[in-house]
Amino acid sequence: MLDTVTLDQLRMLVAIDETGSFTAAAKHVQRAQSAVSHAIRTLEADIGVELFDRSQRKPSLTAAGEAVLAEARSVLSRIDHLKARARGMAAGMEGEVTFAVSVVAPQAGLVRLLDRFRQEFPTCGLRLFVEEVGGAPQLVLDGRADLGLVGKPSLKAHLFEPMESVAVGSVEIVAVARSDHPLASRHSRLAEADLQDHRQLVPTSRALPRYQNRLVNDVWEVADLGTRHQMILAGLGWGTMPRHSVAADLEAGRLVPLDISARPDEAMRVPLFAIYKRDAALGPARRWLVEQMEMEIGTSAPSEALPVEPTPGTTP
Structure with missing residues (x-):
């Protein structure tokens, strides 16, 4: 038997x-x-x-x-x-790590990090959540995730008081439109008045209030940022995207960058931070992830593709 x-x-x-x-x-x-x-x-x-x-x-x-x-x-x-x-x-090793990542994170760098994690901790399980703008820090705050990879925690400082944050890099943001979009033919800096007649495609999220930083009256809010990327490519409007997600489109001429005077340079770069709750014990696997994020995420090549965007004035 x-x-x-x-x-x-x-x-x-x-x-x-x-x-x-x-x-x-x-x-x-x-x-x-x-x-x-x-x-x-x-x-x-x-x-x-x-x-x-x-x-x-x-x-x-x-x-x-x-x-x-x-x-x-x-x-x-x-x-x-x-x-x-x-x-x-x-011996103190975690059986599993739950990792919440904002969609703004460069995907190829994240994959490299997790590949090294697999080799370093072959017996440790992983739960990975790639979250909408604002979703990743909420999972860490609620205790549903052990670690987060998020953008701009300083903008919501009161929410991050119970958490440690470690700078791991940044993501460059670029305003783009399809090559035959009316805004693409403008060779001077674009003021807010130049944008008023052109639909802006912006991110939205269940985790955050409605998008406030609008430059035009005609706004479409799209939660799935991969879909929003395709909508920009289809000419349905213009919007801002992480440069690494549209680098191939810019190089091929499918999209063109827009020089918008209303967007200061500092608003077009999103700092990235590893976060975890101060009262949560970090085992060897979680500590390794925090320590190695800068190496893989902060040095991600600009051509890496992930169709995502942080919300200006909010926490990705």
Whole structure:
């Protein structure tokens, strides 16, 4: 019966395949050859199939044996992973990290960070939330996320009093329109009066009040910023985007940058911060993420694509 299958039997099966014989496997697992042979015979009886063809001098795996061997390797691998994870948690390692990231974060830098995290902490689980403008810090404040990667926490200082924040870089923002948009043909700086007759596409969020920093009367608010990117490309309006998300479009001439006098240079760069609650203990995995964010997020190449934007005057 399957309920009587043991890990010891599975390890012996794998050892036979890896060493090439029952004799070598017995030496490898430090058991008598008769014990190995008995374990395999018992395993065959338990699962009801022959694992080895014994018609020749040297037994070889049957087709069923090959299939069971693959399952045995999978089971043993998962057991080893469980043991490693349990040892890590006993030593203070987190079993899982919940990470809330603003959509303003450069995606390629984030992926590099998580790839290194996977290699550094292979047994630590991860829950990743990529949130609308304002959503990531709220998850950290509510305790639903251990760490956040957000923009401009200083703009909402009272909300960030219970949290530590670590500067990890910044994202450049650029106003853009499609190449055949009426604003694209203007070669001088654009004043607010120049924008009034042209629809502005702006972000919106369930986590924040309605968008206030409007330069025109005709405004469409779009929560999904990837969709808003496509709407700008389709000529439905103009808007601001992180430069890394539209770099390929600017280079190809599909979009053109707009020089808007009403937007000072300092408003067109969003500082990025790692945040976590002061009263939350940082285990080794969470601390590593905080320490490594600047290396991967702060140095992200400008061509990395993520169709996102922070809301001016709010916290991304």
